[in-house]
Amino acid sequence: MSVSGNCEICVTGEVRHTCSRCAQLVCDEHFDEETGLCVECLSDVGGGRGRERQPPDAPDGVDTYRF
Template sequence: MSVSGICEICGTRDVHHTCSRCAQLVCSEDFDEETGLCVECLAQVGGGGKERQRSPENMPDGVDTYRF
């Protein structure tokens, strides 16, 4: 199936995928190939995709890591 348009998550890139859970049209950056889910659905179901893998360089300001 061919899809065309703008990513429904970021609104800036061309779409290449459709989320198998919510059917949003998303770009490659906002899609997890392994699960077939967009990053929003992946975060909701607790998957370990792009959204969950954050390095210190791409964390927002004011976010610290606490170890107990």
């Protein structure tokens, strides 16, 4: 699929990707290849460059389960 236009975040970059969560059309600068998310969704879900990510099914702030 070919998409042309400006990034919906910075409005200056050329669209190269579509966020898999919100479907925003974004440029290379505002897209995370590893997750397939735009930078806005990445910050909403707690991801980001340089931060350790938890598995998607882990509740916020919990890294160990005890029974």
